[in-house]
Amino acid sequence: MLLPIITYPNKQLKMRSKEVVNFDELLHRFLDDMYETMISSNGIGLAAIQVANPIRALILCIPDEEGNQSKESTLEIMNPVIHAPQGNVLYQEGCLSVPGFYEDVERYETLTLQYQNRHGDVCMLQASELLAIAIQHEIDHLEGKLFIEKLTYNRRKKFEKEYKKTLKEKK
Ligand code: QAP
Ligand code: CO
Numbered sequence: 001m002l003l004p005i006i007t008y009p010n011k012q013l014k015m016r017s018k019e020v021v022n023f024d025e026l027l028h029r030f031l032d033d034m035y036e037t038m039i040s041s042n043g044i045g046l047a048a049i050q051v052a053n054p055i056r057a058l059i060l061c062i063p064d065e066e067g068n069q070s071k072e073s074t075l076e077i078m079n080p081v082i083h084a085p086q087g088n089v090l091y092q093e094g095c096l097s098v099p100g101f102y103e104d105v106e107r108y109e110t111l112t113l114q115y116q117n118r119h120g121d122v123c124m125l126q127a128s129e130l131l132a133i134a135i136q137h138e139i140d141h142l143e144g145k146l147f148i149e150k151l152t153y154n155r156r157k158k159f160e161k162e163y164k165k166t167l168k169e170k171k
Contacts, residue, residue: 001033001036002033002036002037002040003033003034003037003051003052004051004052005037005041005046005050005051005096005097006049006050006051006052006097007096007097007098007099008097008098008146008148008163010097012049012052012054013049013050013097013141013144013146014144015049015054015144016054016142016143016144017047017048017049017054017055017056017057017141017142017143017144018054018055018056019055019056019079020055020056020057020078020079020116023078023116023118023119023120027057027078027118028118030048030053030057031057031059031076031118033051034046034048034051034057034059035059035061035071035074037051038059038061038096039061039069041096043096044060044061044062044063044069044130044134045058045059045060045061045134045137045138046058046059046096046138047138047141047142049141049142049144050096050097050141055078056078056079056080056142057076057077057078058077058080058138058139058141058142059074059075059076059077060074060075060077060131060134060135060138061073061074061075062130062131062134075125076117076118077113077115077116077117077135077138078115078116078117078118078120079115079116080113080114080115080135080139080142081113081114081115082108082111082112082113082135082136082139083111083112083113083114084111084112085108085110085111086108086109086110086111087108087109087110088106088107088108088109089106089107089108089109089133090104090105090106090107091104091105091107091130091133092104092105093105093133093137093147095137095146095147095148097141097146098146098147098148100166101148101159101162101163103147103148103151103155103158103159104151104155105137105147105150105151106150107132107133107136107137108132108136109128109132110126110127110128110132111127111132111135111136112124112125112126112127113125113127113135
């Protein structure tokens, strides 16, 4: 089932999401719906709050060399905790909740992630490159933060200008 994605400046995106405690059929169906929603919107990552569910759940699927994003290769991450972040990188990010805007954001280069899978099993993951960046972007959503809040002053002004322009175009 496709879920509607909420977009900036919807205030729900500012909420802090709550721990996942029930790893049941309802969660599994929700994760399946998130995958369908992310793929149909051409996304590589989606946090539960983006479909108006304030729980600490997110999914990620970095496309392989052929551009495929299979369900089997999709990471389903509940209650994530970042350990041992190292280095810094700039990457041009986008977000399904801020459609049409892309800008450079600074992130850690590598990290270790502790999380729970859909069954509640505790897992560890070493991440680098795009996966490490996407993990940080999605965990920010769980804290009610959007990537546009991490922009430098001038890039934030560029966003405000473009956003106001798209508002006018919609009228
Ligand atoms: C987060 O973002 C991310 O504006 C996932 O028109 C982004 O999937 C992590 C998208 C970059 C790491 C690096 C955005 C699709 C998808 C748009 C997305 C759009 C259509 C964004
Ligand atoms: Co996002």
